Amino acid sequence: xxxxxxxxxxxxxxxTLAVYYLAPLKLRNLAxxxxxxxxxxxxxxxxxxxMFASIAIDYTxxxxxxxxxxxxxxxxxxxxxxxxxxxALLFFFKYFDFAVDNLRRIPALSGxxxxxxxxxxxxxxxxxxxxxxxxxxxxxxxxxxxxxxxxGAFVTLFPQLIAGPIxxxxxxxxxxxxxxxxxxxFASGVEIFCVGLAKKVLLANSIGSLWDVYKAMDPASLTxxxxxxxxxxxxxxxxxDFSGYSDMAVGLGRMFGFEFMRNFNYPYISxxxxxxxxxxxxxxxxxxxxxxxxxxxxNRRGIARQLLNILTVWAATGFWHGASWxxxxxxxxxxxxxxxxxxxxxxxxxxVPRALQHVYALFFVAVGWALFGLEDLAHCGAYLAAMFGxxxxxxxxxxxxxxxxxxxxILPALAVGSTPLMAxxxxxxxxxxxxxxxxxLTxxxLTxCTAYLVDATYNPxxxxxx
Amino acid sequence: MKRAIVILFAAFLGGxxxxxxxxxxxxxxxxxxxxxxQPPAFSLRRVFSGAFEADAEAxxxxxxxxxxxxxxxxxxxxxxxxxxxxxGVYLCGDTLIERIDEPDEERLAANIRAVNRFVEGVDVPxxxxxxxxxxxxxxDRLPSGAPGADEAALIGRIAAETQARFIDTLSPLRExxxxxxxYRTDHHWTSxxxxxxxxxxxxxMGMDPEPLSSYSPQTVSTEFYGTxxxxxxxxxxPPDSIEIYAPEEGVTVTCVENGRExxxxxxxxxxxxxxxxxxxxxxxxRPLAILRTGNEGPKLLLARDSYADSEVPFLTACFSExxxxxxxxxxxxxxxxxxxxxxxxxxISYSLRNFITDANLHFLT
Numbered sequence: 001x002x003x004x005x006x007x008x009x010x011x012x013x014x015x016t017l018a019v020y021y022l023a024p025l026k027l028r029n030l031a032x033x034x035x036x037x038x039x040x041x042x043x044x045x046x047x048x049x050x051m052f053a054s055i056a057i058d059y060t061x062x063x064x065x066x067x068x069x070x071x072x073x074x075x076x077x078x079x080x081x082x083x084x085x086x087x088a089l090l091f092f093f094k095y096f097d098f099a100v101d102n103l104r105r106i107p108a109l110s111g112x113x114x115x116x117x118x119x120x121x122x123x124x125x126x127x128x129x130x131x132x133x134x135x136x137x138x139x140x141x142x143x144x145x146x147x148x149x150x151x152g153a154f155v156t157l158f159p160q161l162i163a164g165p166i167x168x169x170x171x172x173x174x175x176x177x178x179x180x181x182x183x184x185x186f187a188s189g190v191e192i193f194c195v196g197l198a199k200k201v202l203l204a205n206s207i208g209s210l211w212d213v214y215k216a217m218d219p220a221s222l223t224x225x226x227x228x229x230x231x232x233x234x235x236x237x238x239x240x241d242f243s244g245y246s247d248m249a250v251g252l253g254r255m256f257g258f259e260f261m262r263n264f265n266y267p268y269i270s271x272x273x274x275x276x277x278x279x280x281x282x283x284x285x286x287x288x289x290x291x292x293x294x295x296x297x298x299n300r301r302g303i304a305r306q307l308l309n310i311l312t313v314w315a316a317t318g319f320w321h322g323a324s325w326x327x328x329x330x331x332x333x334x335x336x337x338x339x340x341x342x343x344x345x346x347x348x349x350x351x352v353p354r355a356l357q358h359v360y361a362l363f364f365v366a367v368g369w370a371l372f373g374l375e376d377l378a379h380c381g382a383y384l385a386a387m388f389g390x391x392x393x394x395x396x397x398x399x400x401x402x403x404x405x406x407x408x409x410i411l412p413a414l415a416v417g418s419t420p421l422m423a424x425x426x427x428x429x430x431x432x433x434x435x436x437x438x439x440x441l442t443x444x445x446l447t448x449c450t451a452y453l454v455d456a457t458y459n460p461x462x463x464x465x466x
Numbered sequence: 467m468k469r470a471i472v473i474l475f476a477a478f479l480g481g482x483x484x485x486x487x488x489x490x491x492x493x494x495x496x497x498x499x500x501x502x503x504q505p506p507a508f509s510l511r512r513v514f515s516g517a518f519e520a521d522a523e524a525x526x527x528x529x530x531x532x533x534x535x536x537x538x539x540x541x542x543x544x545x546x547x548x549x550x551x552x553x554g555v556y557l558c559g560d561t562l563i564e565r566i567d568e569p570d571e572e573r574l575a576a577n578i579r580a581v582n583r584f585v586e587g588v589d590v591p592x593x594x595x596x597x598x599x600x601x602x603x604x605x606d607r608l609p610s611g612a613p614g615a616d617e618a619a620l621i622g623r624i625a626a627e628t629q630a631r632f633i634d635t636l637s638p639l640r641e642x643x644x645x646x647x648x649y650r651t652d653h654h655w656t657s658x659x660x661x662x663x664x665x666x667x668x669x670x671m672g673m674d675p676e677p678l679s680s681y682s683p684q685t686v687s688t689e690f691y692g693t694x695x696x697x698x699x700x701x702x703x704p705p706d707s708i709e710i711y712a713p714e715e716g717v718t719v720t721c722v723e724n725g726r727e728x729x730x731x732x733x734x735x736x737x738x739x740x741x742x743x744x745x746x747x748x749x750x751x752r753p754l755a756i757l758r759t760g761n762e763g764p765k766l767l768l769a770r771d772s773y774a775d776s777e778v779p780f781l782t783a784c785f786s787e788x789x790x791x792x793x794x795x796x797x798x799x800x801x802x803x804x805x806x807x808x809x810x811x812x813x814i815s816y817s818l819r820n821f822i823t824d825a826n827l828h829f830l831t
Contacts, residue, residue, distance in 0.1 A: 007523045042519050183472055400611070402613065439470050439474065450482075
């Protein structure tokens with residue numbers, strides 16, 4: 001199930017909230033576990049099995065790590081086994097067919113057949129999350145969870161199950177057994193949820209159809225303006241889609257008493273790529289830093305080792321996004337930019353006007369989205385050529401004018417929405433007015449989103465496949 | 467104020483949940499002209515196959531309280547943003563024009579092949595015409611730069627690749643582009659458009675069409691809101707009127723469905739009381755309808771889409787019998803049919819909109 005659907009908003013959520021708040025405190029984690037299993041099983045009921053397997057296996061691993069606390073060798077082996085299990089799960093469902101498709105080009109292996117399994121939704125998110133559990137317990141940053149219902153609620157927690165934020169167990173440990181519920185917390189959850197819903201349904205879906213126009217066109221006939229409009233549309237779509245979904249997760253979390261970390265912090269106001277990655281998909285960056293980058297030595301073992309670590313982490317980050325070469329390329333592209341910034345570019349950038357720093361960061365991020373958004377490498381190359389006028393199709397066409405006029409109203413809204421401007425305006429209002437404005441905006445967002453969802457002809461969710 | 471937000475949220479979500487349960491289910495949406503999803507059938511097997519879930523989502527969406535109001539609100543919000551199309555319909559002032567995109571190459575090639583295979587398999591003359599849509603004829607009314615298929619090029623290509631005797635309807639309709647050839651709220655042509663199309667068809671077959679001046683048009687409805695009205699969600703637009711030119715007297719219509727014969731008519735007056743008033747012509751979709759005109763002339767087999775429903779009144783004068791076949795529903799093949807019924811000539815008439823998307827043309831043979 002996705003949050004931005006009538007089924008979720010008008011059937012699943014009210015029923016789940018009612019059951020949750022009517023249940024005695026002791027049974028609330030059980031209510032959450034059952035609700036989460038229904039949520040997960042809705043799309044692909046068979047894959048609930050994966051949830052049960054994950055709960056059982058990771059629970060056992062946590063238990064064993066604690067048991068062998070005195071014997072570090074054994075404890076390490078348990079951690080290794082847990083990591084291997086989760087990576088194997090991820091590899092099997094997400095990368096097996098990709099590996100097969102590539103290996104088949106070797107004559108001796110041409111008999112291999114892809115499995116053609118549908119990707120269990122959110123698998124990239126929850127395998128990372130459950131890996132953090134055993135590691136955190138091993139590191140002594142969290143206690144092993146004795147109660148399997150509570151642990152099950154952690155693994156399946158529906159607000160962030162399928163698209164993050166990727167929580168680390170130590171951040172959730174206490175909240176699982178001891179969290180507070182209040183009207184204030186719930187209300188702030190509603191506000192954040194509605195902001196996220198509006199981002200997804202009103203902004204991301206709308207601008208996404210512009211990207212679809214240019215993505216579907218033959219890149220040989222794509223004008224430079226058209227190619228840039230397409231890539232800018234995709235930049236907005238992926239930000240509002242993904243950050244909207246994260247906002248909805250954070251909001252839902254609060255409604256159930258949880259505090260999740262913020263996943264986005266206005267990434268498009270960055271002035272360098274280094275800054276961009278501190279503001280984009282923060283929970284994934286934090287995960288890689290905590291469980292890969294720092295264990296590899298981080299920046300403590302000299303510049304050469306640090307550069308290698310950056311390369312490793314960003315290659316993995318790219319590949320995490322999808323089983324396709326373009327994602328790896330996208331990761332390496334950012335690794336290269338980050339290494340250059342680390343070596344000298346950041347020092348240079350500090351000397352140029354701020355506006356130029358923004359242009360620099362947005363330019364390379366947008367070019368990156370072209371790599372990310374077009375899986376077919378030949379298509380991707382031709383598209384990039386069109387962006388730089390390399391295909392002789394001209395600067396602009398009547399179609400570009402038509403599309404620009406269709407999106408003339410929403411493009412400025414997207415640009416403003418990518419900055420903290422609205423939030424800071426709202427903060428400057430006097431306390432009383434602020435409440436009224438928030439109430440009115442929430443009502444407006446719910447009404448408008450419902451209209452778009454009832455008329456839904458277009459409601460994809462980009463991060464579903466990751 | 468915090469409490470107010472919680473109450474608003476709970477009332478909105480819970481309210482529509484309860485309202486949906488309380489309101490009776492509708493079986494048909496006149497506005498959208500389609501059957502609405504009904505409560506999903508529950509069984510464990512269906513739950514595990516995902517069929518239950520898919521049906522349940524369709525049910526919640528189709529039966530959502532105030533559904534028509536929500537779609538109208540969405541259309542209004544799109545308009546407010548200055549969007550020039552909604553759900554594949556161009557908003558051109560009081561005129562709605564359906565957007566026709568470039569076709570799927572495989573489908574188009576397969577359909578051209580299906581027609582050619584049919585032509586090779588029969589020994590009566592086969593005429594073939596592909597009707598342009600309002601998007602082509604009224605190109606000057608579209609928002610500037612609007613994309614959409616190059617229908618003239620597509621029709622030219624079909625004409626070049628077909629082995630049937632191709633009749634050009636595009637040029638004659640273009641000559642009259644300033645006339646109301648298409649409805650403003652529906653994708654079909656008006657009776658005037660059908661009259662122009664019929665004239666082109668008959669001339670192409672070497673026959674003499676009646677001149678337009680010989681008819682005395684009569685308005686039968688002034689409250690027609692067609693499919694584009696429903697699809698676009700636009701509400702403030704004047705309705706179309708439906709006119710008839712040729713009288714229905716003298717023509718007996720027999721409709722055949724699953725081997726059962728029922729009497730039909732050129733004009734089904736009961737349909738004027740319904741939402742989809744275009745079904746007035748021939749009484750809506752018919753797998754097979756046989757018209758006996760009482761006139762002298764050859765026997766015609768007309769393999770067609772719904773555009774022919776309003777065109778056939780202009781054809782009756784030239785044929786003794788017209789056998790109208792809709793390949794979406796009539797799937798027994800036409801080669802035997804021609805021999806069995808002593809058919810003298812065949813016309814295949816499709817709107818470009820349908821010819822590039824239809825998946826049933828292989829039922830010709």
